[in-house]
Amino acid sequence: FKGIAKPDRVELSWSDNASNEQGFAIDRKHDIQSFAEIGRIGANKTTFIDSTVVSLKTYTYRIRAYNGAGSNMGLDFPVITTLGDGSSVRLEAEAYNKMSGIANNGTGIGSCDNGDYVMFAAFDFGPGFDLLTARCTVPAEYAGQKVLVKIDKRNGATIATLKVQNTGGWDNYQEQSAPMERVTGIHDLYFVFSGSSGIGNFDWFQFSRSSTVITQQDKRMLNFHLAQNYPNPFNPATTIDYQLPSACRVTLQVFDIRGRLVDTAVDRDQGAGHYSIQFSNPELASGAYFYQLSAGDFSARRKMLLIH
Template identity: 30%
Template structure:
């Protein structure tokens, strides 16, 4: 993704102090030694080690590594706070929210960072996007944050690097396509790069709220928050929605990979039915539950049906079972996966007829959850469409990683001393780790300063407010943790 001169630079206006209204929180520091529930849509090597999520690429061709957390698509407000390892060497990247043909977030490129958005992406290689802010930064930023808040018809956007707010502005009359999408991190590199994600916290509103149920999509909405992935140069233009159909159309002489991931997020058990038709020519069609390019299970349709699971990053999958079939006869295809203790039971129906079954015994844990996706591997030409999708699902969730923020996330104590001159101590207690912001305002509500804006551990914390240079009078301090806040009053008396 290159910052082109033809991109329009939009001026920003000062953003009011509007707080993101979110219902759910996701946090991980990868200390558990795994990244279960994450989706890694990348040919790069991905592994968790020493409390870091590692992405490593060593090849002579440029690639994009696209990674997503387990939470699925989000709507309206969201915030992202993250830390990366100091030894990361990727050439550039993006972190934010990606819609079907849109995105909003932060782009990094060498020593430059920009806050950007796009509403009609036809190419990810050279996209037309609009810049809200651009500036120089260190090549390796250890901490960052992004907050997007819907305010009437506008979107308020705030970005920070290494605890410093670098942009605080507004997208006026924001298009609807920016209000939903999937949180993602995309890294760009050639030859060799490595990236270490230390921790990430996301506050969000889920697009699909129920942890289990049925999701139906008839593509009457032309921009549902499905996530495109595959060959970065091809996916944006080759996958589109028109006439109530999701179309995957590719006409070229080079090999490509074109997929879409559902907005549900990571799932365990599922029952997915696709209705559609088309011509794969010399290619293949696949339906998968995918964790990464090694950890996936699913169905491949070529000149036969194959239930498979991934075993190596660059090699072919292992075959669980197979059945002869003419792919031209398929109008309805249904794949069911059920985790049964030490076994994954897999069932395939073609045109409502039971056609193939298989079992994966004693699977590694990474095969037990993942993001649902489907698409094609095309040798030259492919022309397929889908007009209806139904998914019965159970989401992958754990209380330790994804939860609704409790009301008693924190308690705020009175500052001491009060009245004070020139400094006072503000204490607060967290019942669990949380992203916390403590800011000071004057009696008229004017912002004065931020005392802390960071992810803090559970327990009691103490912050000193030094009022040197301020006039005597009443001031307020406001503590925010997630969607909850408390305010205290203090008096500076000189």
Template identity: 30%
Template sequence: MPLYDNSGGFSNGYVPLFGVIGRDYKVYYNDNDRNFDVQLKLAMNEMFDSGAPGAPTDFTSTLNNNNSFNVDLSWKNPSITFSGEPLTSLTAVKLYRNETLITSFDSPEMGEEKEYMDSSIPESGLYTYKIVGVNEAGEGLPTKTSIYVGEDVPGMVNNLTLVNNEGIAELSWENPTVGANGGLYIYDSIISYSITRNDGQEFTLEGMATSFSDNTIPLSSNYNYTVVAVNNIGAGLEAVSNTVSFITGNTLVFEGFENFPPEGWIVKGNNWRHGYSSNAGGSSPEAEFYWNPATVGEQYLIVKPLDTSGKSSVFLSFDHMINYYGPGYDCKIVTSTDSVNWEVVHTFDNTQNIGPESFFMEISNNHVGSSSLYIAFQFSGDSYQINNWSIDNVSISFSSGISTNELNMVKGFYLSQNYPNPFNPKTSINFKISDDSSVKLQIFNSNGEIINTLIDRDMGSGYHSVEFNAESLNSGVYFYKLSVNGFSETKKMILVK
């Protein structure tokens, strides 16, 4: 069976790839009729002489107690051959730092425990050591160990918590006790903190601290903060706080549906429920109209009554997604002054999927100005014809407080929650930018390390979608960060395999 066929792809089966620096790489093909272990042994035997030394064992690296730039290494010389037979000849043991030979031990004793101190390290950084035995049959199997040398930057702050104290964002944390790279870390070496709000606003907190207050929240929205401790070596790992809702200025309502129904809200009908997904483009949880049980008629999710006395209009915004199944329903925004008689102010397209998207509108009908304005999400028709209508981050404010254009000027972009979430192994990340912008979209692991940069280029205005494939990653929590013209927002996603 050929390894490569005319269609331009590999034939079915495993394709293990093995290689040794300084020798040719070899590919061995394992089809479905041959045992993989046999193929593996065949491949390794082709690259190592059976009489060459096996791998040294118990190879460790530790920082010297008296000097953080000295590394103490210890190992046991090989005592068997690559093929597992007793080793009868060992002419040298070679020690490499970052693939550069730093010393060679001639005529070593087989199976002997050895120690060596590397005292010629040029600068702080991560170093990989490799040790390998040599005899007349050639170099044997290598063994490696890695260590960070020198003083380290801080790790992540711990237990980072955000609370809303009457409109003031209050952060608290515990300082890191270990370095970001496992190197020498001095606990009281922190000189400042870099703090970034998820709308891109940056703060610098000087000195060593465990709390920070922000009284500059600009808009009603969901906020979180990224905190990075800094010492004289550099910036440490990022930690991201929990997300909290804030209501500011002329905002009457901002609801992220942590509870359902929210306090003061009214549900009419059997199909409105608490949704634990993030289909609307926000974050879990959310409000959801679900198709089951199958019902026909009008059902309402009604915002608590609002006093709009003396006002002529209000501004409504929310995230949502309508998952279409078939014809026979309408999704609408309606208003009332008594929660009985309703007037339609917007009807969504009922012939296709919508979103996830952010929706904005100004309401200026005769109901505005009442001391009891009701705004509701109305489903009418056959619930069997829709899969679900997901809603999140409902904001209602007096129109004099903020307009659609002003919102875009302040933020300049919108980042949706990835979908699906949790995911395996692929998920889509959607975002909207209001103007042609410089855009960067990066993936981070829970240690704050960059895993992938999906986008780093200029992009045009409008909606964009990017697929992220995490096939090579382990299950866990990851973060994606969208940066647009100096502003940024970070969201969490979960990979489950």
């Protein structure tokens, strides 16, 4: 059974091991919901497309072969949907397909000791990502331990190494990032924990693409655009996406509710393309803020809410 997440759908495929089925029923659930049937297809069919998914959600699918005598119960298979144009993909840590050693608390993973791992099957890297982000808690005594991201097998090639830093205790979640090698295509994905016992607790892992390489035809089709940040409200970090149809000087600035400049997230020349910026500022108080994109003659502003 394989589930591939695309920006606007999930593509399911499986092996037909039955010889007398009338067809296959496809069940789906999200989070703690119960399974619900979302479709049926005829006998000897082995693919199904679910186009009713929402970005950055974890869905679990089940395929059932059925006939007049009833139906069998297939294996549960979690799939994590991508975000928008595929510039980011978030993996809920507890939605792994296989693990060794770790503890699953239903909303994340813990007890991540040296050599433990979680595996996500058939992950689609698409054209590749260049940034790994993890939301985790790490007490001071375990700072400096590592999360190794590997592909294809437990001891496969390492494409990213996140050296975790002290977050101020087991209950204080923070986002930490590391650069990663751009890998394309579909691979089994392993997060392998390296260091002493109790490396940290992990809520989710996210892969992001800082910009998208586009063709000359794509460039002509682009317009200036500033997207709403996500998540919103946020704490401590949020992502701001924007796109440029041509090269220009770009500034992305943050203002408080009184219009005072409090931070500058971007101030540089950039080429045409899609961009995704991670923004956080621990010195800012809770409240409403505005972020403003200025690019050439274009200017746009949106509101976001920080909650501590």
